[in-house]
Amino acid sequence: MLEELRAAVASHRLVNLTGPLGVGKSFLAGRLENATAVDLDRPNALIALRGALADPARRMLVIDSADGQQRLNVLRAVLDDAGGEHPTVVVVSRRPVLAHPDWAYSGAVTVTMGPIRNGELPTRAAGIEDAEGRVLVARLGGGIPLLSDAARRALDSGVSNVSPGAVADQLAEVILDRLGRELPGRRWRHSLRLLATVRCGDEELLPGGPDHFSSLAALSIVNRDTLGLRITEPYRTVLELAYRWRRPEAHDSVRTRARDYRLTLLDRARDAKERADLTDQGLFLTGDPLLRRELFPADEHAVGFHTAVAADADDIGRLMRRWALDSGFDLRRCDRFTERWGADDISAFHLARDRDGRAIGLANLMPIGAHTVDGLEPLLQQHSRTLTAGGLFLGVAHCTETAARAHLLRYVLRQAVQGERLVVSTASPDYQVLVQALGFREHGGIRDDVYSCGRRPEVFTHDFAAADLPGWLSGITHGDGLDTASARPVVPRLAPKELRILLDYASGLTLKAAARRAGVTPNTAKYYLSQVKAKYQAAGRPAYTKIDLALRVREDGLDRL
Numbered sequence: 001m002l003e004e005l006r007a008a009v010a011s012h013r014l015v016n017l018t019g020p021l022g023v024g025k026s027f028l029a030g031r032l033e034n035a036t037a038v039d040l041d042r043p044n045a046l047i048a049l050r051g052a053l054a055d056p057a058r059r060m061l062v063i064d065s066a067d068g069q070q071r072l073n074v075l076r077a078v079l080d081d082a083g084g085e086h087p088t089v090v091v092v093s094r095r096p097v098l099a100h101p102d103w104a105y106s107g108a109v110t111v112t113m114g115p116i117r118n119g120e121l122p123t124r125a126a127g128i129e130d131a132e133g134r135v136l137v138a139r140l141g142g143g144i145p146l147l148s149d150a151a152r153r154a155l156d157s158g159v160s161n162v163s164p165g166a167v168a169d170q171l172a173e174v175i176l177d178r179l180g181r182e183l184p185g186r187r188w189r190h191s192l193r194l195l196a197t198v199r200c201g202d203e204e205l206l207p208g209g210p211d212h213f214s215s216l217a218a219l220s221i222v223n224r225d226t227l228g229l230r231i232t233e234p235y236r237t238v239l240e241l242a243y244r245w246r247r248p249e250a251h252d253s254v255r256t257r258a259r260d261y262r263l264t265l266l267d268r269a270r271d272a273k274e275r276a277d278l279t280d281q282g283l284f285l286t287g288d289p290l291l292r293r294e295l296f297p298a299d300e301h302a303v304g305f306h307t308a309v310a311a312d313a314d315d316i317g318r319l320m321r322r323w324a325l326d327s328g329f330d331l332r333r334c335d336r337f338t339e340r341w342g343a344d345d346i347s348a349f350h351l352a353r354d355r356d357g358r359a360i361g362l363a364n365l366m367p368i369g370a371h372t373v374d375g376l377e378p379l380l381q382q383h384s385r386t387l388t389a390g391g392l393f394l395g396v397a398h399c400t401e402t403a404a405r406a407h408l409l410r411y412v413l414r415q416a417v418q419g420e421r422l423v424v425s426t427a428s429p430d431y432q433v434l435v436q437a438l439g440f441r442e443h444g445g446i447r448d449d450v451y452s453c454g455r456r457p458e459v460f461t462h463d464f465a466a467a468d469l470p471g472w473l474s475g476i477t478h479g480d481g482l483d484t485a486s487a488r489p490v491v492p493r494l495a496p497k498e499l500r501i502l503l504d505y506a507s508g509l510t511l512k513a514a515a516r517r518a519g520v521t522p523n524t525a526k527y528y529l530s531q532v533k534a535k536y537q538a539a540g541r542p543a544y545t546k547i548d549l550a551l552r553v554r555e556d557g558l559d560r561l
Helices: 002-011 025-029 045-054 069-085 121-125 131-141 145-156 164-179 187-198 210-217 235-246 248-268 272-285 289-295 310-327 331-348 373-387 402-419 429-437 466-475 496-506 511-518 522-538 546-555
Strands: 014-018 035-039 060-064 088-093 109-112 222-225 228-231 304-307 349-353 359-367 392-399 421-426 441-445 458-463
Touching: 002 014, 002 025, 002 088, 002 109, 014 025, 025 060, 025 088, 035 045, 045 060, 045 069, 069 088, 131 145, 131 164, 131 235, 145 164, 164 187, 164 235, 187 210, 187 228, 187 235, 187 248, 210 222, 210 228, 228 235, 235 248, 248 272, 248 466, 272 289, 272 402, 272 466, 289 402, 289 429, 310 331, 310 349, 310 359, 310 392, 310 522, 331 349, 331 359, 331 373, 349 402, 359 402, 373 392, 373 421, 373 441, 373 458, 392 402, 402 421, 421 429, 429 458, 496 511, 496 522, 496 546, 511 522, 522 546
Parallel strands: 014 088, 014 109, 035 060, 060 088, 392 421
Antiparallel strands: 222 228, 304 349, 349 359, 359 392, 421 458, 441 458
């Protein structure tokens, strides 16, 4: 990120360094050489700013805390008064300045800084001795250094790691204090707690009137969504946890009212896309802990979806083989399914791509019809006659990045609601548990172990008829809904071969010996072990050494399976 920022200031006179609250923008900008910093939070900041702009000796000026409409208005006017003679200027803000009307034609170049990933942040919790505390810090922090450090301080002050709400309460105070520079007063604070609880709120759910609603929308952690305003993660999870800890009955009342309101709208909806949006929101408001954990994790991940075309064949093949390896499936059999499904209808593959355009996941959603029935038969077998009467068939849903998996699963459900029926055939125990939690009807296993993995796929169906959606959502078990941020360690999903290599290696065998016992090459065993480490890393429980891996085995009870 520093190199990207240096390159931008080397070739442009006006640069906007932007990113979420607490992500470390000021720290990064402070590492620019020969830069003078002016923080708009400090007293007499405008006087200092005008003096710095007028000083011909200044080569670079960093203007920090440029947050909120009023500050951006004033800052734009000051820069205009300075004309074109000012030094290189780096404006540090939580939202891109180009989104502001006065800055639309400023010529600013945007450098975006996101949450820290890939293992850097969990090391900030290294001073915490117990594993559960480290997991809690990493999960509540959500890749935001400000929140990670605040969580660590909360634990250092004596707050128990078995009380995530108490830890979140201290983080919430930090968030609200930092947001104070964007919006004066305190009236909006309670509205944020309500919005965090309902996930997506319109004026009906957020009382206060149009002006108050617009004020909330201007906050940097709030975005406009299909059904109203939405707080980005992990801030939403932190604020909801804190609210539930402080006022559990009020929290439950707010969520129940929002659920009933959304179900009423769903009952009246006539558009398929609107029903899909309301169903997605309804699943969140059921409060079922498993659904919260699997479908609504405390993590933001920019993912776009599109139906596949012929040019996507290589990405489809790569992701399908990765799915087979991660699931312990036979690669040759997986290749045959890929070829058959692609030949039937390549547009049945839906690809998930990240903000850089990389294919990171896919789902195979085949319309059930005469041209696909033959391709579905191996995964339905004795159920084929009764389950091939329309709707969509889900053959695979796989994502290489854990944080994006929930987006893929919710995308599949949205497609199913619009298609009004979904048939699922899966050999994954995790997916079997998930579809059962979603209230799917179970038809039992098929005759053959089609993936050669030691497990026969189980078949499930669900009809998403418009009239039945409110009743279906009401019937899903309600819980506290906040399991995603609990102190209980997250146990990553390990494929059978990954688990076998992990257990043998962690027990003291060399990697070569573990490979020999599993009947694979040392390179393959090394790959499986790297996958295990990556999955623990994604779960916020990094395991870098054999000792770390042995500790994870004991913590998760894997040696007792």
